[in-house]
């Protein structure tokens with residue numbers, strides 16, 4: 423059933439892109455530069471293949487892991503829900519009942535129109551993984567962006583090294599020069615796009631925010647300013663606590679997409695108020 427998610431054109435395009443980048447980097451640029459059989463060539467190929475494999479593994483995790491759906495039996499804690507409802511109303515954020523699912527929405531959950539369900543700690547619905555990015559697959563999504571950025575940067579560096587080694591000004595044919603320049607530009611553009619996305623999610627993680635909450639926060643800040651108050655994102659704990667709430671407390675496992683044993687049920691989230 424989950425495998426059906428792979429039957430989509432954007433996912434096919436991602437596979438195609440990964441395949442083309444790997445082929446070009448390994449069999450054209452590294453091969454042309456030092457040769458895959460040389461020690462420098464095999465070392466660079468090994469580093470690149472490791473990054474590409476981690477990227478592909480994270481991609482599979484993103485597609486196959488359920489982002490986290492609201493259990494049918496979910497009923498909010500009344501005391502907490504009243505306080506939060508007031509807080510939400512004050513900040514102009516939507517109510518905690520989903521009209522479409524006719525169920526209660528836990529804090530940070532949102533209804534996804536594509537998945538037609540409420541998703542826990544929903545970040546956004548991603549076309550490229552044909553799945554929502556939510557509580558259970560957010561770490562895998564972050565790792566996907568991280569490894570894809572590193573892989574693209576590595577590939578760009580390989581192209582630059584290869585082009586400078588071959589000294590195309592003097593020895594390359596016209597067609598070859600165009601191919602090198604086009605490949606270099608494509609990989610550099612891809613690295614910039616992915617790097618920007620990575621920077622965005624690093625920002626969100628260190629502020630313990632989702633993409634939806636960021637945009638809700640803009641509106642809430644504006645409403646708060648209008649009434650002479652200030653707005654603070656309710657789940658912003660501290661720099662380190664925000665990071666470990668996504669990556670986990672065990673630092674050696676920070677870079678592994680499926681190391682999510684620190685996640686609980688995604689129905690309640692600590693706030694600075696809990697510590698005071």
Ligand SMILES: [Zn+2]
Nearest residue numbers: 520523533540
């Ligand atoms: Zn819903």
Ligand SMILES: [Zn+2]
Nearest residue numbers: 534537547554
């Ligand atoms: Zn969705």
